[in-house]
Amino acid sequence: MLCLHNIFFISYIYVKLVCKQNNIQLLSAKLIISNHNSTMILTDNKASIKGGEFLIKDIDASQIFIPEEFSEEQKMIAQTCLDFVRTEVHPRLDEIDYAKDTSLMVSLMDKAGELGLLGTSIPEEYGGFGMNFNTSMLVAEACGQGHSFSVALSAHTGIGTLPILYYGNDAQKSKYLPKLATGEWKAAYCLTEPDSGSDANSGKTKAELTADGKHYIINGQKMWITNGGFADIYIVFAKIENDKNLTAFIVEKDFGGITMNEEERKMGIKGSSTRQIFFNDCKVPVENLLFTREGGFKIAVNILNIGRIKLASAVVGASKGVISQTVNYANERKQFGVSINNFGAIKHKLAEMIVRTYASESACYRAGQNIDDAIEDLLASGVEASQAKLKGVEQFAIECAIMKVHGSEVLDYVVDEGVQVYGGMGFSAEAPMDRAYRDARINRIFEGTNEINRLLSVGTIVKRAMKGELNLMPAAMAVGKEIMSIPDFNTEEEDGIFIAEKKVIKNMKKAILMIAGASLQKFMAKFEQEQEIIINLADMLIETYVAESTILRVEKLITTRGEEACSLQKDAALIYLHNAVEKLNNAGKSAITSFAEGDELRVMLMGLKRFSKIEPFNLKDARRRITQAAIEKNAYVF
Amino acid sequence: MKILVCITNVPDTTAKISFTDSDTKFNKAGVTYICGPYDDYALSRAVELKEQSGGTVTVLNVGEADSEQVIRKCLAIGADDAIRVNCEPTDSYFVAQQIAAIASQENYDLILMGRESIDFNGGVVHGLVGEMLGIPSLSPVMKLDIDGKTARITREIEGGKEDIEATLPLVLGCQEPIAEWKIPNMRGIMTARTKPLKVVEPTGDDLTVTRKFELPAPKGAVKMIAADEVEKLVDLLKNEAKVL
Numbered sequence: 092m093l094c095l096h097n098i099f100f101i102s103y104i105y106v107k108l109v110c111k112q113n114n115i116q117l118l119s120a121k122l123i124i125s126n127h128n129s130t131m132i133l134t135d136n137k138a139s140i141k142g143g144e145f146l147i148k149d150i151d152a153s154q155i156f157i158p159e160e161f162s163e164e165q166k167m168i169a170q171t172c173l174d175f176v177r178t179e180v181h182p183r184l185d186e187i188d189y190a191k192d193t194s195l196m197v198s199l200m201d202k203a204g205e206l207g208l209l210g211t212s213i214p215e216e217y218g219g220f221g222m223n224f225n226t227s228m229l230v231a232e233a234c235g236q237g238h239s240f241s242v243a244l245s246a247h248t249g250i251g252t253l254p255i256l257y258y259g260n261d262a263q264k265s266k267y268l269p270k271l272a273t274g275e276w277k278a279a280y281c282l283t284e285p286d287s288g289s290d291a292n293s294g295k296t297k298a299e300l301t302a303d304g305k306h307y308i309i310n311g312q313k314m315w316i317t318n319g320g321f322a323d324i325y326i327v328f329a330k331i332e333n334d335k336n337l338t339a340f341i342v343e344k345d346f347g348g349i350t351m352n353e354e355e356r357k358m359g360i361k362g363s364s365t366r367q368i369f370f371n372d373c374k375v376p377v378e379n380l381l382f383t384r385e386g387g388f389k390i391a392v393n394i395l396n397i398g399r400i401k402l403a404s405a406v407v408g409a410s411k412g413v414i415s416q417t418v419n420y421a422n423e424r425k426q427f428g429v430s431i432n433n434f435g436a437i438k439h440k441l442a443e444m445i446v447r448t449y450a451s452e453s454a455c456y457r458a459g460q461n462i463d464d465a466i467e468d469l470l471a472s473g474v475e476a477s478q479a480k481l482k483g484v485e486q487f488a489i490e491c492a493i494m495k496v497h498g499s500e501v502l503d504y505v506v507d508e509g510v511q512v513y514g515g516m517g518f519s520a521e522a523p524m525d526r527a528y529r530d531a532r533i534n535r536i537f538e539g540t541n542e543i544n545r546l547l548s549v550g551t552i553v554k555r556a557m558k559g560e561l562n563l564m565p566a567a568m569a570v571g572k573e574i575m576s577i578p579d580f581n582t583e584e585e586d587g588i589f590i591a592e593k594k595v596i597k598n599m600k601k602a603i604l605m606i607a608g609a610s611l612q613k614f615m616a617k618f619e620q621e622q623e624i625i626i627n628l629a630d631m632l633i634e635t636y637v638a639e640s641t642i643l644r645v646e647k648l649i650t651t652r653g654e655e656a657c658s659l660q661k662d663a664a665l666i667y668l669h670n671a672v673e674k675l676n677n678a679g680k681s682a683i684t685s686f687a688e689g690d691e692l693r694v695m696l697m698g699l700k701r702f703s704k705i706e707p708f709n710l711k712d713a714r715r716r717i718t719q720a721a722i723e724k725n726a727y728v729f
Numbered sequence: 730m731k732i733l734v735c736i737t738n739v740p741d742t743t744a745k746i747s748f749t750d751s752d753t754k755f756n757k758a759g760v761t762y763i764c765g766p767y768d769d770y771a772l773s774r775a776v777e778l779k780e781q782s783g784g785t786v787t788v789l790n791v792g793e794a795d796s797e798q799v800i801r802k803c804l805a806i807g808a809d810d811a812i813r814v815n816c817e818p819t820d821s822y823f824v825a826q827q828i829a830a831i832a833s834q835e836n837y838d839l840i841l842m843g844r845e846s847i848d849f850n851g852g853v854v855h856g857l858v859g860e861m862l863g864i865p866s867l868s869p870v871m872k873l874d875i876d877g878k879t880a881r882i883t884r885e886i887e888g889g890k891e892d893i894e895a896t897l898p899l900v901l902g903c904q905e906p907i908a909e910w911k912i913p914n915m916r917g918i919m920t921a922r923t924k925p926l927k928v929v930e931p932t933g934d935d936l937t938v939t940r941k942f943e944l945p946a947p948k949g950a951v952k953m954i955a956a957d958e959v960e961k962l963v964d965l966l967k968n969e970a971k972v973l
Binding site for chain 1: 912918922
């Protein structure tokens with residue numbers, strides 16, 4: 092039998108484990124005791140939204156931001172980015188990918204700098220435009236169709252610039268940010284080493300203080316360095332002497348002692364400069380140590396949070412571009428005497444490409460706005476600006492990881508089906524799908540592999556629950572009680588939009604809580620070794636978050652535009668929800684059968700069945716309606 | 730130098746065209762609007778001239794409130810201020826009247842606009858404005874340089890080009906490559922919201938009413954005629970297509 096009443100004891104053990112891992116005092120255990128007695132909180136909406144809380148809270152549609160709410164000014168900013176990519180980058184894609192040197196990429200970065208595209212996140216006092224987080228995500232999306240150029244741009248504006256923006260002291264910010272904002276100096280980020288990838292803190296690069304105490308001498312080897320071939324400054328992570336943790340340094344190219352291998356030959360993003368860089372007695376002034384000694388790992392982790400969610404919006408942009416190309420091809424290509432857009436097999440693909448992209452976009456900007464709101468709250472409480480931004484993003488690290496995984500996998504789905512719709516031409520390097528397919532693949536690898544991000548999303552939720560930051564326990568216990576009781580047959584009709592669908596989402600959350608609770612209880616301290624189950628849980632989490640975001644987006648849209656004007660969006664939300672429930676069910680089954688046996692197995696499978704129930708809906712017709720609209724628009728439809 | 734640039738708010742070139750109200754009104758639903766591409770070039774040249782030798786650039790649009798998005802973009806590109814004549818731009822004469830009414834209150838050295846709009850493609854507004862103001866008008870202008878009060882212009886004519894010198898003030902209908910097409914930069918976008926946009930009411934009356942719009946007949950299937958069947962081809966062109 093399922094023994095959820097023991098969960099407190101078990102979670103206490105897990106707190107010990109997690110806290111030990113993170114050098115955290117065991118103070119939070121008390122919080123859990125108090126939480127243990129609180130009531131079920133699935134409907135508690137009063138407090139402001141915290142990261143990961145979507146799992147235990149009902150969110151009202153009015154609480155989320157939807158992309159339709161971007162202002163005219165924000166739309167104009169996005170249009171500028173799109174116009175730049177279409178006029179300067181798209182006509183030169185081959186030239187960029189097969190360039191013999193980096194001069195073309197450098198000139199494109201310079202032009203982007205002139206337009207101000209490199210300074211969107213940098214405050215005005217340092218020569219930038221101080222735009223909020225969601226606007227910077229919109230910029231990332233609009234530049235996301237730029238293939239190798241997008242990668243160069245995001246490496247510069249993200250991992251290259253942000254460590255200085257968020258962790259630099261005044262002197263460092265004043266010296267470097269204005270030049271990075273205009274693109275006069277280009278930046279790269281040197282974390283990965285041949286033997287240190289996902290395990291970033293295991294890097295071997297060393298920094299030693301000179302006898303006069305004025306310089307650090309850096310020695311080591313870094314690899315997969317985006318923009319490596321033309322960067323003027325490098326954010327380099329190294330260990331000072333025998334430190335346990337990394338320290339970050341701002342290294343100017345002219346400091347000397349920097350050599351590099353030839354450009355890497357890659358599957359995709361061939362035009363993006365990727366180098367292996369060697370630091371041989373590279374002399375870095377002590378004032379170029381960034382943040383604190385051994386503070387580098389924190390920088391790396393927090394900057395990656397930002398990189399992840401921005402990657403998610405960039406891939407939404409890329410997906411939209413590929414969809415428009417594919418719809419256009421389906422409209423033009425004729426077989427059996429008609430356009431191939433007439434065939435259901437093609438319609439299905441186009442609709443799925445559109446729906447998944449729409450869903451990813453919905454969740455992306457919802458999270459983006461949550462981050463902005465958290466930043467605003469922190470600023471209001473007196474936290475310094477860059478710290479507020481970092482903490483705001485850190486608060487939503489779970490959502491950042493979720494969206495990185497979802498967005499990059501949607502893009503991979505989109506490009507794969509794009510190739511398929513193009514048929515033979517999809518396989519030809521003469522047509523655009525070849526590049527789209529190859530360039531998309533890296534998104535599942537960099538900014539933390541999707542496996543790392545899956546583990547991270549669930550791991551962070553568990554960690555926060557154990558620390559008492561996320562009130563998961565009462566909700567998990569209530570679910571435990573619910574699956575042991577008679578199902579609720581209450582069919583009383585409520586008024587409102589998506590009432591039934593929101594109940595489905597609530598149940599999806601219950602399924603996650605049920606399996607997470609039981610598996611944690613089963614494996615206790617060894618839970619983190621059960622990566623297969625954690626990944627199943629992550630898949631459930633991702634689908635739930637994205638489906639909820641899509642439903643809420645369309646609900647909000649319906650309240651402003653009316654149901655008739657949003658019929659396609661409604662179709663998209665319903666299609667996505669049905670797909671999500673199916674994926675949740677599969678992942679749930681896989682998780683349950685991985686650890687439960689006998690009665691517990693049967694009870695949990697029944698619970699899962701109950702929590703993944705959804706009214707049948709004609710998905711084929713809904714897909715056809717979406718595709719028809721795309722065919723008429725000859726582009727991505729929303 | 731004071732430059733007035735007249736811009737149109739037109740459906741994007743890829744917009745799907747349909748009509749409502751018994752085919753008397755254009756269906757705006759789901760249509761994205763842009764600044765007329767020829768007007769865009771006129772504006773770009775005006776901004777370049779201002780950058781070279783100073784002066785002001787005012788954007789003028791005859792249109793309803795939904796034009797303001799496009800007007801803001803023009804301000805972001807580099808215009809100093811804008812005027813919107815609050816009415817539907819029903820026909821060329823009506824629009825020209827509004828432009829002339831505004832222009833007659835100020836002494837503009839140059840009144841630039843696109844050679845034609847891309848919705849109704851009348852291509853006569855510049856000529857009408859010139860006549861109404863009693864100043865010369867030229868179109869289509871591909872190149873424009875200003876030296877004091879003299880404009881050096883290259884105009885496209887049938888089968889070639891014509892170089893002209895004319896004295897300001899002038900009304901010019903412009904086309905590429907008069908200037909490099911401009912994308913508004915971030916600073917321009919952020920300052921656009923603070924630039925003045927004055928809304929004025931129209932003068933004069935509409936002289937025309939649209940009774941019906943009609944789309945061109947859809948393209949029919951292509952018939953392939955074998956190279957040795959010329960007579961059959963001629964017959965089809967005469968009797969079926971009725972083009973001979």
